[in-house]
Amino acid sequence: MTDPTTFGVRATLAALAAGSLTSLELTGALLARAATWADLNAFVALDPERALAAAAAADAARRDGTALGALHGLPLLIKDNIDVAGWPTTAGTPGLRGYRPASTAPAAHKLLAAGAFVLGKNTLHELAHGITSNNAAFGAVRNPYDRTRIPGGSSGGTAAAIAARLASAGLATDTGGSVRIPAALCGIVGFRPTTGRYPAGGIVPISHTRDSAGTLARSVPDVALLDEVLGPRAATLVPRELAGLRLGVPRALYYRELDPEVERLVSEALERLARAGATLIEADVPGLEQASATLAGVISDYEFPRDLARFLAGSGITLDEVIASLAGPDLRATFAHEVRGPAAPSLAAYREALEVGRPAMQAAFAQHFAGHALDALVFPTTSRAAHTIEADPGEARASADADTFLTYLRNARPATVAALPALSLPLGRTRLGLPVGLELNGPTGRDRELLAAGAAVEALIGSLPPPAR
Numbered sequence: 001m002t003d004p005t006t007f008g009v010r011a012t013l014a015a016l017a018a019g020s021l022t023s024l025e026l027t028g029a030l031l032a033r034a035a036t037w038a039d040l041n042a043f044v045a046l047d048p049e050r051a052l053a054a055a056a057a058a059d060a061a062r063r064d065g066t067a068l069g070a071l072h073g074l075p076l077l078i079k080d081n082i083d084v085a086g087w088p089t090t091a092g093t094p095g096l097r098g099y100r101p102a103s104t105a106p107a108a109h110k111l112l113a114a115g116a117f118v119l120g121k122n123t124l125h126e127l128a129h130g131i132t133s134n135n136a137a138f139g140a141v142r143n144p145y146d147r148t149r150i151p152g153g154s155s156g157g158t159a160a161a162i163a164a165r166l167a168s169a170g171l172a173t174d175t176g177g178s179v180r181i182p183a184a185l186c187g188i189v190g191f192r193p194t195t196g197r198y199p200a201g202g203i204v205p206i207s208h209t210r211d212s213a214g215t216l217a218r219s220v221p222d223v224a225l226l227d228e229v230l231g232p233r234a235a236t237l238v239p240r241e242l243a244g245l246r247l248g249v250p251r252a253l254y255y256r257e258l259d260p261e262v263e264r265l266v267s268e269a270l271e272r273l274a275r276a277g278a279t280l281i282e283a284d285v286p287g288l289e290q291a292s293a294t295l296a297g298v299i300s301d302y303e304f305p306r307d308l309a310r311f312l313a314g315s316g317i318t319l320d321e322v323i324a325s326l327a328g329p330d331l332r333a334t335f336a337h338e339v340r341g342p343a344a345p346s347l348a349a350y351r352e353a354l355e356v357g358r359p360a361m362q363a364a365f366a367q368h369f370a371g372h373a374l375d376a377l378v379f380p381t382t383s384r385a386a387h388t389i390e391a392d393p394g395e396a397r398a399s400a401d402a403d404t405f406l407t408y409l410r411n412a413r414p415a416t417v418a419a420l421p422a423l424s425l426p427l428g429r430t431r432l433g434l435p436v437g438l439e440l441n442g443p444t445g446r447d448r449e450l451l452a453a454g455a456a457v458e459a460l461i462g463s464l465p466p467p468a469r
Contacts, residue, residue: 005026009071040144079172130154174211192421209299259384
């Protein structure tokens, strides 16, 4: 029998429906594999007894002829800043170690209502505010393709586990790139929808303006299926051909200072897309870099403490208690300087960003897409592959000269300010065997069209082989 841990979402559901696989068999195989990959540190909470009981109940419902949801019997991963009743929500920070939510986040509830169940909750960068998943409280998550390197973040545990075939998919979050960056560095697919497409609430926040739930899987059709469940309405993915697809290539920001291996891989991909009939339009969005960096910081730094305080209301845990117990030096420095310190944005600056700067940036993107008749923008998700894990698990620097946070965040960040749907696909691997991602951004609200374009690109470029144990 084919190893069921290698199945994607659609293949798993097909096997369950055909009766060639039971949810209990699948869950047992995934748990056994998780034990052999324990050194990834991908899980904050893994409850084999509970997962096996949920799988057995799913199998019994199928045998009894109960009406089944679209994801019936599918074990899923949940990033540990998303509430699920009865499970911990630590958000990777000591102050929330004992927090047990009474209810489930609406996005997670939609997946569970469709018949999925929780296999485990995943390690993340502390409070989802970082891109390494080097967690000073819970330990560093490791990249399955090279366990001396970061998996990306903040959804590093979810991405690492899916890449290692410990589950076929998971629910995570993306404020500045936290779904797409680990997807790229771990060689899988990450999708952040148009902001507001998936229900909010029940998620430890950074910025209500920029936060979004997102999904991770190993193929575009799999994240598209999850989008059918999570989105406002079901919609069949209409296939796209590469011939006639119009892709913008915005070099000024997204292609600057690329690692030579990333540059080689993305250049080869663009050549292949052009040969396959896609039209590449070389054009930049005016003023994007400065607008993105300025607006992102002002909006998030202003909203972060206020949104987190509102989330904690009624939990018996205060914002000051969470801040006092922060484990990572990177996040302590952020709070001391940008969030509550001398560089914290004023109310006037925040209103200017939200009411003037952000609408102007959204208009610039809309004009760019319409003016060039673009289906999507295409660029490398990150400018380099995964760097090594630093000795200090909260360290925020890759070297004396390069700031890790800004280096990996640069290309993923604009979509989160402008509310664009964004998709990261595996682009290939460097000569060291490290995964690299290719990102597509589409016009606001055109999520299904972006996924269809992504599926066409994925069919040309292909997926990555699983990491070796």
